[in-house]
Amino acid sequence: MAGPSKKKIRLSNAVDEDDERLDSFLQWCAKEDFQLNPKVYVGRQGSCAQYGMVAHEELEEGECLFKVDKTAVLSTETTEIAHLLKKGEASLQSDSGWVPQILALMYEYTNPKSRWRPYLQLVPDFSELDQPMFWTEDEIEKDLCNTGVPEASKSDLTKMKLEYTSLALPFIKKHSHIFSEEVHSFELYKRMVAFIMAYSFFEPVSDEDGQGDEGGKSSLPLMVPMADILNHIAKNNAHLEWDKDCLRMVTTRQVAAGEEVFNTFGQLANWQLLHMYGFAEVWPENIYDTVDIPMQVLFDEAKLAAGPADVQLLEEKWLFLEDQGVVSENGSFIAGMEGILTDEEVYESFKVLCMTEVEFREHQEKEGWSDSD
Template sequence: MATPAKKPRDENTPNLDQNKNDNVYADDKSNCKKRADAFLKWFSSNADNFFNEKVTIGPDGSCAQNGMVALSDIKEGECLFQISRKILLHPKTCSISELLEKDPVNSESGWSELLICMMHEYKAQKSQWKSYFDVLPESVDLPMFWTKEEREQLLTGTGVVEAVNRDIEKIHKEFQSIVSPYIKKHKDIISPGCDDIDLYKRMVSYVMAYSFTEPPKDDDSDDFTEEEEEEKSIIYMVPMADMLNHIAKNNAHLSFKPDCLEMVSTRAITKARELNNQGINFAWPNWHLLHLLHMYGFSEAYPENYFDTVDIPLDTVLDIAEEEAENKDFAKQKSTFFKQKLMEDLIGDVVVGASGILTDDRLFMVLKVMEMTPSQFAIYEEECEEGWEEDLEEDTSALADFDKMKDLSQSWKTIISRSASSCLRRYTSSLQEDEEKLKQIKNLNSRQQYSLYLCYGQKMLLQKLINACK
């Protein structure tokens, strides 16, 4: 769970004392260990919890402020710890659960209740989660806490600037219109000091970086009660689970059980190795549209993070398809129809991943429409919903795999390649310039390093797409 980076230690690990932006993490090691020890004592005091004697927590051996390290060899499939659902922190377990049940908080994000209960427990003098909050970092260095100038200088072209701007707008809007009025309304019950936008933003950062969402249960399953089904999308703060730092090539996985959660080793782990959890929370909607730096405050160097993605706007694909068409007027007609009638039903843009196009059906739809003849398009325009469903049944696998893209038509490969090339021009530096900066990576502060990792990784994916379409 430790920040600034849920990543492995290597020669490129940022020097946290290089500038004032990193001082929030320059924690005194002995105090850090004391808090970790107190947290472990609190965790172990619950009879329903289990903590494997083969592991320990603290700053020693961790790539960041705190982490979990093996004291002896661990076999694949061993339970590292088990935590009772009773001490997961969420609206139904907190000390104001009755209030939240009696007077629910409704918000667009769905986070407000959790954030209110977290603020309340953080400020409460006798909260059972005091040791948990004590071991959390004072701040998570997410881009939303950077200056606007830093974001624009370091992250232009990545999509993170736009995502952060949306986040900040929503956070302030939700706090002012929903959270603050609710806290004022129940000021006799909710802990003093919670009506604070800065505290609220800190809790938001904790949820973004450290929360876990239980994977949805099979809708066809009859094995779960109505109450369990109701709770399937609840976001939890999971003490101890967020003690593990995150990397793509992880060696542990959090498993959800009826009465508890278990962290289990996914491979054999040797003594003194750090245990790492998965960096991406797959229960998040559109997880593939998220970036590690945006959500967690760190990036991994390419190609270590095989969850890296880069977006190509649908508008870009459509505009280039228009330019490539022989009949420009007809292509404009199809593109306009698509933008007006279909794009509003699609979420996000074309997403490129480590192996190919993740949203292959979306790109397939765009290319298919743009190659239609007048007679085909007339039918499609009249019955676009039925036509879309038919298109979905076609094989789109050639778009999902870089190695198969050689089998695409030349017209499709040209549109895809030009779209990727267009996206390469939106960054403030070239791929070659990034490669030169990477040679001097140790001279950069952590924000500059993580931004460089993100930009370079995205550009490499775009270049990989271009090469696949040659």
């Protein structure tokens, strides 16, 4: 293993000369033994965002870009106040499960002697956090109406305020020797939530046989230095692999010299990317993008097309579809890049709405449904 001085020289060659914060972060990574691949460059040059990772030599598929020891991951278990969070665990339970991690971040972010100071002073740059939770109500309603984002952001803010006042604030008051209500305010709490939304990772949950479940998530988000510098695209060329004691960012295909290295935040539509991370991919690059069509639109259009004598029958049909769980008041039909994703619901809805009265009555009887049910 190379000594610290050699690592420092190697990492210094990969940093913008005028960016002292980035240089400090990379030297911290060397001290923490991140083992950054010498074929990549970390900085602003060639990055689609504030920072990024770019290959200055060709990378092969399966090549490790860097390794992060789990002790360097910022979590409720590694923070300096881990013992306090563990002791107060029962009083910090919430639906999100995020309160302990948010408190850990609030403490470490405001602690000038934090082990993660070089990381936290680099990421996040709060001026770069642009999730809709920071927009005005007028901006959200004007620009994001019917996208699902206004409702999601409103729900986020409501839950945030409740968790802060009922859980986080009592903990802050109880431990006033390390927390301050003025410093560790709701505004900082909100910023830490945005930080977690935009930068955190979730370790895959293992099943009873010890096999990883890619769809599962741990109860708490984890902050992984270096990994969160990589930007996202749907057609990513790298992903994070979890081992027992460390995490590795590994290429998923060959990466050409000069090409930016991209991780993936998941198979997310643009409205989800905007809600969680504050950006969206230009069409048609996001192969997972979707459009939500409110189910109520289909019903309203069907009523407009129906004659006055048919409206009552149409309402019966819609009530039947609701009872069968095919449609709902606030539900949506979802269209993806390759077609309708909720094709079964769309097919069943059109089938029932287009039935004659005789056909519909027979269908009702067949499904065991009647007005008396």
